[in-house]
Amino acid sequence: MIQPGSNVGGIGTGLVRMVRPWDEWLIVWGYDINQPPPDLDDEMATGIIRDLLGVPDLEPEITGYSLWGVNEMYATDLQKGRVFCVGDAIHRHPPSNGLGSNTSVQDSYNLAWKIAAVLRGQAAPSLLDSYTAERAPVAEQIVTRANKSAREFSDMFTALGVVGLEGDEMAAAIAERKADSPAGEAKRAALVKAMNTKNYEFNAHGVELGQFYRSAAIVSDGTEPQPPAGREDRDLYYVPSTSPGAHLPHAWVGDNVSRKAMLDLAPYDRWTLVTGVAGSPWTQAADAVARELGVPLEAVVIGPGRDVTDLYYDWAKLREVSESGALLVRPDKHIAWRSNQLPDDPTRELSTAMRTVLGR
Numbered sequence: 001m002i003q004p005g006s007n008v009g010g011i012g013t014g015l016v017r018m019v020r021p022w023d024e025w026l027i028v029w030g031y032d033i034n035q036p037p038p039d040l041d042d043e044m045a046t047g048i049i050r051d052l053l054g055v056p057d058l059e060p061e062i063t064g065y066s067l068w069g070v071n072e073m074y075a076t077d078l079q080k081g082r083v084f085c086v087g088d089a090i091h092r093h094p095p096s097n098g099l100g101s102n103t104s105v106q107d108s109y110n111l112a113w114k115i116a117a118v119l120r121g122q123a124a125p126s127l128l129d130s131y132t133a134e135r136a137p138v139a140e141q142i143v144t145r146a147n148k149s150a151r152e153f154s155d156m157f158t159a160l161g162v163v164g165l166e167g168d169e170m171a172a173a174i175a176e177r178k179a180d181s182p183a184g185e186a187k188r189a190a191l192v193k194a195m196n197t198k199n200y201e202f203n204a205h206g207v208e209l210g211q212f213y214r215s216a217a218i219v220s221d222g223t224e225p226q227p228p229a230g231r232e233d234r235d236l237y238y239v240p241s242t243s244p245g246a247h248l249p250h251a252w253v254g255d256n257v258s259r260k261a262m263l264d265l266a267p268y269d270r271w272t273l274v275t276g277v278a279g280s281p282w283t284q285a286a287d288a289v290a291r292e293l294g295v296p297l298e299a300v301v302i303g304p305g306r307d308v309t310d311l312y313y314d315w316a317k318l319r320e321v322s323e324s325g326a327l328l329v330r331p332d333k334h335i336a337w338r339s340n341q342l343p344d345d346p347t348r349e350l351s352t353a354m355r356t357v358l359g360r
């Protein structure tokens with residue numbers, strides 16, 4: 001909301017957001033950080049609400065308020081000795097892009113299976129070093145993106161021509177966007193341009209889904225996700241890929257009764273080796289390596305008459321390896337290693353890859 005006349009020690013704008021159970025509202029309001037923090041009480045909160053909504057006699061029921069500051073900080077070391085940090089403790093940023101909770105859960109998802117593998121004697125303690133290597137770059141990326149998105153809101157104020165204005169002058173500047181005049185036309189064009197930057201806040205699928213890990217817990221084959229022409233922007237576009245380090249791509253697979261997501265074929269409590277009908281010998285290889293290393297590992301064969309079939313032939317387009325190849329998926333659903341086709345000795349190749357990732 002931009003409300004002329006409501007510039008009470010702040011930036012003259014605020015955020016009004018409906019929250020669960022969808023009959024309550026959250027209002028976020030700025031204050032001048034060069035001044036001491038305001039003493040919040042019911043009276044001040046009521047004033048802010050009335051000013052921002054432009055309804056001077058509104059009687060809101062206030063359930064709570066707190067002071068909160070925008071941060072731009074990320075940690076570069078996420079571990080010290082036995083202590084590992086996750087969540088907002090290692091990436092502090094404004095809510096723009098809605099990245100906070102998701103990234104915090106992802107941190108834990110990345111870390112928990114590694115701790116379990118080390119405690120169960122399946123992996124060397126060095127596996128834990130991959131936590132910082134994989135998640136610290138994500139922390140930097142999301143803090144940078146969220147703060148950029150927050151700053152880009154100022155493009156909107158510039159486009160409206162309201163910077164430094166208050167009251168009637170501000171109202172007139174906002175109203176000018178309706179004018180059938182060269183100034184009105186220029187303002188409308190400026191608004192379209194400013195709105196376009198918000199695409200990087202509301203549709204930044206590359207930032208939301210495109211985490212690509214580089215660490216000793218990934219056996220790189222030198223490849224990285226390759227965006228198709230026109231989708232090179234890494235912030236905006238998520239590029240599905242099976243390059244080691246990428247997240248297992250989604251596709252619908254299943255049988256004539258039920259549909260399953262690829263992601264559900266690789267559950268969190270084990271390692272999964274994904275292959276096709278021509279790669280069936282990988283099943284014995286997976287069993288042998290699971291026994292040899294004492295690690296939960298199972299193969300899933302995708303194809304007609306097998307565990308699941310490629311219902312819409314989407315998986316064949318996404319897997320990037322031949323039908324006899326295999327993808328080794330970690331418990332957190334990131335690809336640890338891949339083989340482009342069935343080698344002479346699949347057990348040895350798989351064992352070598354697993355040992356590399358586990359530090360054994």
Ligand SMILES: Cc1cc2nc3c(=O)[nH]c(=O)nc-3n(C[C@H](O)[C@H](O)[C@H](O)COP(=O)(O)OP(=O)(O)OC[C@H]3O[C@@H](n4cnc5c(N)ncnc54)[C@H](O)[C@@H]3O)c2cc1C
Pocket residue numbers: 028068086087088089095097098099100101102103104
């Ligand atoms: C206004 C706003 C809007 C947001 N919108 C979104 C959104 O749309 N989408 C999204 O994904 N994220 C959003 N977020 C971010 C999201 O809320 C956070 O990223 C997420 O809650 C972080 O989780 P966390 O567990 O790391 O930290 P927290 O949720 O902060 O949990 C830390 C807990 O530790 C407790 N604690 C602190 N110190 C101690 C201590 N010494 N001893 C014991 N306990 C302690 C705290 O009380 C707290 O309960 C928003 C945040 C804000 C402020």
